[in-house]
Every structure is written in C-alpha cells, then in structure tokens.
Amino acid sequence: MAGMTISKLIQKKAAGEKITSLTAYDATFAKLFAQCGIDFMLVGDSLGNVVQGQTSTLPVTVEQIVYHTEAVRRGAPDAFVIADMPFMTCATPEQACLEAAKLMRAGANMVKLEGGEWLVDTIRMLVERSVPVCAHLGLMPQSVNVLGGYKVQGREQAMAENTVRQALAVQQAGAQMLVLECVPTELGELISSKLSIPVIGIGAGAKTDGQILVMHDMFGLNSDYIPKFVKNFLAETSDLTAAVQLYIQQVKDGSFPGPEHSFE
Numbered sequence: 110m111a112g113m114t115i116s117k118l119i120q121k122k123a124a125g126e127k128i129t130s131l132t133a134y135d136a137t138f139a140k141l142f143a144q145c146g147i148d149f150m151l152v153g154d155s156l157g158n159v160v161q162g163q164t165s166t167l168p169v170t171v172e173q174i175v176y177h178t179e180a181v182r183r184g185a186p187d188a189f190v191i192a193d194m195p196f197m198t199c200a201t202p203e204q205a206c207l208e209a210a211k212l213m214r215a216g217a218n219m220v221k222l223e224g225g226e227w228l229v230d231t232i233r234m235l236v237e238r239s240v241p242v243c244a245h246l247g248l249m250p251q252s253v254n255v256l257g258g259y260k261v262q263g264r265e266q267a268m269a270e271n272t273v274r275q276a277l278a279v280q281q282a283g284a285q286m287l288v289l290e291c292v293p294t295e296l297g298e299l300i301s302s303k304l305s306i307p308v309i310g311i312g313a314g315a316k317t318d319g320q321i322l323v324m325h326d327m328f329g330l331n332s333d334y335i336p337k338f339v340k341n342f343l344a345e346t347s348d349l350t351a352a353v354q355l356y357i358q359q360v361k362d363g364s365f366p367g368p369e370h371s372f373e
C-alpha cells in the first residue's frame with residue numbers, strides 16, 4: 110500500500126481495523142502483494158526454510174536478509190517492509206545496531222527480533238538510534254533447540270503471564286509492533302488488548318490486531334508438514350492475485366483465522 114507508515118499502522122489498531130501482512134522474499138511477489146493492498150511485508154528468516162530448503166531458520170545470515178530486502182524494496186518501492194534480525198545478530202546491543210543498520214540500508218523500514226525482557230536494552234538502543242523495532246514473542250523459531258520443537262506456547266497460566274509481561278516490556282522499551290506466534294486465542298486477545306502497539310498474530314487466533322502468514326503457506330505450497338494455523342487461499346481461487354485478495358478480505362472481515370486454524 111502506497112506510503113504505509115508505522116503511525117498509520119498504529120492508527121489502524123486504534124480504529125479497530127485489521128492489519129494484513131505476508132512474508133515476501135523477491136521483487137515479483139512484493140509487487141503483487143503491494144498491488145493487492147497488503148499493509149506490510151516481512152522479509153522473514155523463514156526464507157531459510159522456504160527459499161533455501163533448510164530445516165530451521167538458524168543458518169540464515171544478515172547478508173541473505175539484505176539481499177532479499179533489496180529485492181523486495183525494488184519490487185515494492187512504497188511498501189512498509191520489515192526485515193528479520195537473524196539468529197545471533199542480537200548477542201549484544203552494539204552488535205544488533207551494526208547488523209540492523211545493514212537491513213535499514215537495504216531498504217527496511219523496521220527490523221524484527223525474537224525475544225522479550227532480555228532484549229529491552231537492545232530495543233532501546235536501536236530505537237534511540239532511529240531503527241524502528243518489531244518484537245516477536247510466543248513461538249520463537251530461532252529458539253527451536255531450546256524449546257525442543259515447534260510447539261504452541263503459553264498454554265500454562267504461568268507461561269501465559271510471562272508472555273504478557275514480556276510483551277509489556279518490549280513495548281515499554283520502544284518496540285512499535287509485536288509479532289505473536291503460536292499461542293492460544295485467549296492469550297492473543299489479552300496481549301492485543303493490553304498493548305497500544307499493533308499485535309500481529311500467526312497461529313494466535315482471530316483477536317489480534319492483524320495477521321501474517323508465510324506467503325508459501327498462503328498459496329498452499331508446503332507439501333509436507335502443514336501447521337494448523339495455515340490456510341491455502343489458492344485452493345478457493347483462480348489465480349495468485351485472487352488468492353492474495355481473498356486472504357486480505359478474510360483477515361479484514363475476521364473470518365480468517367477461524368477456530369480450525371487457532372489454538373484454544
């Protein structure tokens with residue numbers, strides 16, 4: 110969407126308008142998504158899985174995110190583009206600043222990092238140095254080896270309360286958006302209501318301020334394991350453009366994700 114900004118996205122939340130987003134990795138799809146009116150795109154480190162064929166996001170480097178961010182930016186000059194900070198690029202706040210600068214120079218409008226309270230100094234330092242930050246809580250794929258698999262997070266009361274606390278902490282530190290992955294619908298709703306910044310869900314139920322999907326999943330391109338929260342929008346439509354339009358429409362009218370795509 111032409112001229113999308115973080116303040117417009119925050120206004121959308123305040124107005125109760127759902128925010129629509131998809132991952133994008135190349136110019137052609139970025140252009141298509143922009144033409145369909147998607148609110149923002151994420152150059153996710155999921156490119157490790159869907160572009161490189163890796164079994165996790167850990168091998169992805171900042172140079173690779175730079176390459177794909179440049180491609181997305183060329184395809185969608187006016188889009189709001191978020192770029193992922195890959196595994197171990199936030200080991201220290203100073204390092205995070207240097208790595209984030211590469212993504213901003215590549216054309217990103219904001220960077221996304223996985224983690225909560227331990228990252229508040231990093232978030233503060235990035236924001237002070239003019240790098241807008243989107244945090245990422247719930248299931249954090251870069252932590253797959255610690256979590257012991259890709260599982261729903263925050264089912265237990267203590268874990269849910271912990272996630273709420275982390276969400277408030279990243280907002281307090283200056284994060285202007287939050288991605289919430291694979292949590293029960295109730296927790297997605299609670300965190301979205303407690304935060305003033307937009308909360309974008311993936312597998313977090315229909316009550317978040319917006320939704321994101323990996324573009325390949327939205328087109329039904331993943332043949333092996335299909336997560337519960339994924340829907341193939343191409344299956345109901347005739348072409349790629351119609352599939353993206355249907356996704357946007359169903360996010361906006363609240364029909365996606367349905368209970369069958371959510372964790373209760």
Ligand code: KIV
Nearest residue numbers: 132153154155288311
């Ligand atoms: O890398 C990615 O695609 C993501 C989304 C799943 C939010 O982080």
Ligand code: NA
Nearest residue numbers: 153154155193
């Ligand atoms: Na990611």
